[in-house]
Amino acid sequence: MAKKNKTPNLYDELNFARFGVISMHTRVDQSITHWNTEFAVNGRTFRIEAVTPQGRPHGIDTDTLVALETLFISHDCPQDNWVHTTAYEVRELMGLANNGENYHRLRQSIRRLYFTSVIVGRKTTLAGSQRVAWDNVGVRFFEGLRYRDHDDDGDLNTLDSEATLSIRLGEQLAESIRAGISHVLDGHLLHQLEQPPARALYRTLQAHRRQDDGSLLSELRVPLVDWRQATGLTTDRSDLVRRALTAAHDELLANRYLESATIEGRGKSAVAHYVFADTNSADPALVVMLRQAGVSVARAATLASLYPERVELALQFLEQRRMNAGGTVRNPGGLVADYLQNPEKYAVPAEFTPPAQARQEQAVRRHQKAEHEAQQQAEAHLERLGSASPVEQWESQRSTLQLILKKQLNADQWSQLEALACAGEIQAVDLTRTLIAATASTGLKEAVDQLRRRLNPLLPLEL
Known part of the structure; x- marks a missing residue:
């Protein structure tokens, strides 16, 4: 092989x-x-x-x-x-x-x-x-x-x-x-x-x-x-x-x-x-991580058993060194092993943010920005639809409402909602806003219960 x-x-x-x-x-x-x-x-x-x-x-x-x-x-x-x-x-x-x-x-x-x-x-x-x-x-x-x-x-x-x-x-x-x-x-x-x-x-x-x-x-x-x-x-x-x-x-x-x-x-x-070999002395997952970094078989098992709490930090330190060196580190396995055995040799700045943590924080910021932009776009779209006819509103919001309500309403209730929305008695755009806000605040069940009562006050709340 x-x-x-x-x-x-x-x-x-x-x-x-x-x-x-x-x-x-x-x-x-x-x-x-x-x-x-x-x-x-x-x-x-x-x-x-x-x-x-x-x-x-x-x-x-x-x-x-x-x-x-x-x-x-x-x-x-x-x-x-x-x-x-x-x-x-x-x-x-x-x-x-x-x-x-x-x-x-x-x-x-x-x-x-x-x-x-x-x-x-x-x-x-x-x-x-x-x-x-x-x-x-x-x-x-x-x-x-x-x-x-x-x-x-x-x-x-x-x-x-x-x-x-x-x-x-x-x-x-x-x-x-x-x-x-x-x-x-x-x-x-x-x-x-x-x-x-x-x-x-x-x-x-x-x-x-x-x-x-x-x-x-x-x-x-x-x-x-x-x-x-x-x-x-x-x-x-x-x-x-x-x-x-x-x-x-x-x-x-x-x-x-x-x-x-x-x-x-x-x-x-x-x-x-x-x-x-080494079943109880080392976490197998840590051994695999060290092996993938280039540490030899026997040494990986020994290091993982002696310094389990430092393995992830050592691998993050290796990643930072790679970033600083343009992606290449000579003998990465040796560097990781030496970092674990002799941490005092390596000066890590107090403000050091491990690469994995930095990437995670950056990913969170990107996600939050994307969510904010998507929310703004969705709100602008709903504003434009506010002056549309009831039928146009329903057609534009049908898929969104279906996604939110598909497990909440039965077939008869869905048909009734469509009829009321197309007649203008329920504004599809306003309903979408209400349900999205309720989902974000974990109040969806209460909002759906109110919708069911509006559809038919005689229907039981539990389906």
Whole structure:
């Protein structure tokens, strides 16, 4: 995987990451297009049934899904669940080299995920009995797909890197992300890990170690028979499972994500035991911020644990130094680390306003000015309309009134308001002024109640 100096935060939906549908393997038997698993990790039991016409998702499919989830969030989670991007942008987020082979791999990956259908079962115990039941739901990674590709000698189909690539996330996946059931993955670490199995294992470990309250386990113990299913390893042979996990363990240990990774015992009693590095000593969010500023992995964890209260100020100081230097600072990671360890070396003026605070204050002033100008324009517009006919007033204010009153009046009341406004018994311009003022002063309910009584004094106030 290509190394990058700057990596974005990457986002991953938790439930889908726990399902174990995407295999750690870099190669799978593509003739197997239907499979079932059942496993338990950290007190959660899963039953998975999958249909995979293009073969089970594997290899870089983890990177593909995370990149598209990240783009979905960066696009403010569109209500139609579509992500409109390019193959170039997705590949960049994945950290893959810019060549035809990777556009071919990305095409195959997207198609595997698109064709995969999954039924997920959640185990429940029926009240008043010992019987076990399963609540099942069908889910998909993607529900829509539009792309342009090229033929290469009739064999190697590659995505057009610059053409629009449109992917619609599955309804459950999109709604889950929209509901906040996702977490941040360390993009720097993902781009440091060379092999897809290590990246897939990192994603699986992060999902299962996260508790419902958002905290992270410092250790995770899972029976190997369950862990094989949770990581999508398709072999039943214990020695092959150990071999596949060991290679990924080595990368995660070398990059200081894991403190230790062992498989204890043998046969069906074997247990995978993970101890995570620096879980309790540093806030992961602060570590990520320092990493993005250029601080090394081990040093970022140490500094975040020793000086948590100064991390944000150090990053603001770095930003100010960049502004003063025209955007470039030599060795920014070293500067941040030294600022944290030796703050007395850096003279910060008493009147210093951190860049983030200065930007926030400037943004507030711009917002206030824009609001004031918009209010003046709106008032001038209403003044001009004051002499217009009742029908003209209604036509000009209909959309504004509808926006304010759409949840306040029923269809009959809205029709009655329109009739009275067009007859001139209610001035649409005056009504707009009243409702806008009431909204600004949190008196909208009282204003609407008065309007309802005027429409029909016999109507109840509560709809």
